[in-house]
Amino acid sequence: MTASPEILRCPLCQVSIESNGGALDSVQFSNGPKGTRSKLWSRVCQYLKTPDQQRQCINQDSDLRGVEQMGDAFPDAPSIDLTKS
Numbered sequence: 849m850t851a852s853p854e855i856l857r858c859p860l861c862q863v864s865i866e867s868n869g870g871a872l873d874s875v876q877f878s879n880g881p882k883g884t885r886s887k888l889w890s891r892v893c894q895y896l897k898t899p900d901q902q903r904q905c906i907n908q909d910s911d912l913r914g915v916e917q918m919g920d921a922f923p924d925a926p927s928i929d930l931t932k933s
Contacts, residue, residue: 853868858905884913893905
């Protein structure tokens, strides 16, 4: 019998992580498709400011989230030429 995944909920951002113990973990964002821990880190967790926030975050372990992948971060906004009239 296989163990069912553990569902973790972050007390800060309320994201749910279906935990299988690392790289196969699945993150359910409040909007949009499921993602990875590295995507959650790129878009949310890295911006925590205080040690208390970092302590509460369930996605601080770099071994569990892995390296940032292409497409994890939000794309840069296109340049706007403000000099044209």
